[in-house]
Amino acid sequence: MNQTTRDPAVETHGNFIDGKEIEAGNGTFIDVLNPATGMVIARIPNSTPSDIDRAMKSARAAFEGREWGGMDIRARARLVNRLADAFEANLETLYRLETLNNGRPLNETRAQLSRxxxxxxxxxxxxxxxxxxxxPVEGPYLNYTLRTPIGVVANCTPFNHPLMIMCKSLAAVLASGCTTVVKPSEYTPLTTLKLAEIFVEAGLPKGVFNVVLGYGAEAGRFLAEHPDINKLVLTGGTEAGRIAGSAAAKVFAHQTLELGGKTPVMVFDDFDVDQAVNYAAFGAFIGAGQTCVCGSRHLVQESIYDAFVEKLAAKARSIRIGNPFDPETQLGPVISARQRERVLTYSQLGREAGARAVAGGDIANVPGFEGGYFVQPTVFADVKADMRVFQEEVFGPFTSVTPFKDEAEALRLANDSPFGLGAAIRTRDVARAHRVAAGVKAGIVWVNDHHRLDPASPWGGVGESGIGREFGLESFNDHFNVKSVMVATADKPFDWYSATATQTRLN
Incomplete structure (x- = not known):
């Protein structure tokens, strides 16, 4: 991605602050590319600290202002429901814009955004x-709690699911009465900007939802370091989480960090092999494998291992790669030339370590899209736990297969990772499913499924996969400060110092 001066032939966007798009301060711009063609489709500013400060001031003013901060809870809930209706009315525009910007096949984008x-x-x-x-407390007291919205939420979102991941935070922010400044990935800012515009047109007060643009290492860092944030939400790599989380900790901001992953998928021999392969392909290659819960480590029981490897390789080779807007396309490009090179590098590492490439491992040639960043769906077999392709996140259409003998070894291999976001189990043995789900180190476990989520179900990881939870009551409640109110209800005189020696209780 290049930083350039403005070209009037390409659409140029500004930050979205105080209810409208405005120019950023430094006059330099970043190319936004269509990953299917490599062509520039827009330019955005690389925001400066003063740009970030302007957005934060807008969010703080909205939070403390009467129009939003003083809004009745039920009125706010009605408004959030109107925003959902406005979102739904604009889905077709958002489907196409997101596919253009991040390269996912339109069918995938439609299925995700419609939720x-x-x-x-x-x-x-x-x-x-x-x-x-x-x-209930001891003595003549009434004790109750009051919850108040925490304030301004800074949200740094990734390129892989631009709207979905942003909305996991934004929905709770708006319903709780907080405000937000969102820094989308420099690769995929377009649908975030569009949604901000849609929501303001639907009646969201200005300053509640602001968008700042630029590189994560610069604009994202400036946002995480801002002294006025009350909560940081970040989805990205583990190292980015360490840097941003350390900055936010200096102002004691709440944090929700969804970071890297290396999802183990344990396939037991009582599960149908063909069905296991279909789930494996879905888990590994949906979104071109660019997801933190990508099924990237398949652990397969020895008795079905050879059949699984053969069938998964054939399935990977059958996936149709092409134009993301073609309804027949099943796999689009990765986000950038840099990401494509990363996948190819891990393919080479797998070969050098002695793993067996049974499908893919190279650039995919798509006629008419020679400038795009397409990679073949890649499967490596006979992968051992000490290999880098077993331990490190690739973030592309890449998965490995490793045999195991029994349940104990499956769990040992699954937990042989610093990450702990997702895990999956394929078995028809109900007791085993519950045992393994309890024993695997992960924040999310799917039994005989993959990639499923629901706004009522908490989402997040352990270890180097992050802290905190999105979705569910856990996420909603983390947008409030809790105040304890203790009321003495006894109507009798009190004077500690008149009879100190006879007092029996201090607190």
Whole structure:
């Protein structure tokens, strides 16, 4: 991605602050490319600290202002539901813009984005259903809690699922009464900007949802370091999480960090091999494998291992790669030339380590799209736990297969990783499914499925996969500060110092 001066022949965007797009301050621009063609489709600014500060001031003013900050809970819930309706009314535009910007096949994009309006409806429901607690305590006291929105949420989002990952945070932000400044990936800013415009047109007060643009290492860092943030949400690599999380910790901001992953998929021999292969292809290659819960380590019981490897290789070779806007396309490009090179590098590492390439491992040639960043769906077999392709996140259409003898070895291999975001189990043995789900180190476990989520179900990882949870009550509640109120209900005189020796309780 190049940093350039402005070219009037290409659409240029500014930051979205205080309800409208505005120019950023430094006058330099970043090319936004269509990964299917390598062509420039837009330019965006690389925001400066003063640009970030302007957005933060807008968010803070909205949070403290009467129009948003003083809005009744039920009125806010009704507004969030109207935003969901506006989102739904613009889905066709958003489908096409996201496919253009990140290269996912239109069918995939449509299937994912059509779920997102319900994220907002779910959290709007939580806002209405919210209750504070009355806590029974010893003595003549009434103790209750009050929850108040925490304030301004800084959200750094990735390129792989631009709208979906952003909306996981945004829905809770809006329903709780917080405000936000979002820094989308420099690769995929277009649908985030469009949604901000849609929401303001639908009645969202200005300053509640701001968007700042630029490189993660610069604009993203400036945002995470801003002294006025109350919560940091970041989805990205583990190292980025360490840097941003350390910065936000200096101001004691709440944090939700979804970081890297190396999802183990344990396939037991009581599960149908053909069905296991279909799930494996879906888990490994959906979104061109550019997802933190990509099924990247398949652990397969020895008795079905050879059949699984043969069938998965054949399945990978059958996947149709091509124009993301063609309804027949099943796999689009990776996001950039840099990401394509990363996948090819790991293919070479796998070969050098002695693993067996049974499918893919090279550039995919797509006639008419020679400038695009296409990679063949890649499968390596006979992968050992000490190989880099077993231990490190590739983030592309790349998966490995490793044999195991029994349940104990499957769990040992699955847990042989610093990551702990997703895990999957394929078995028809109900007791085994529950045992393995309890024993695997992961924040999300799928039994006989993959990639499924719901706004009511908490989402997040352990270890180097991050901290905190999105979705569910866990996410909603983390957007509030909790205040405990203790009320003395006894109507009698009190003077500690009149009879100190006879007092029996201090607190």
């Amino acid at each position: 997102l309006p319900d994220f907002f409806r779910y959290f709007a429901g939580l806002a209405i259903a919210r209750r504070d607690d009355v806590i």
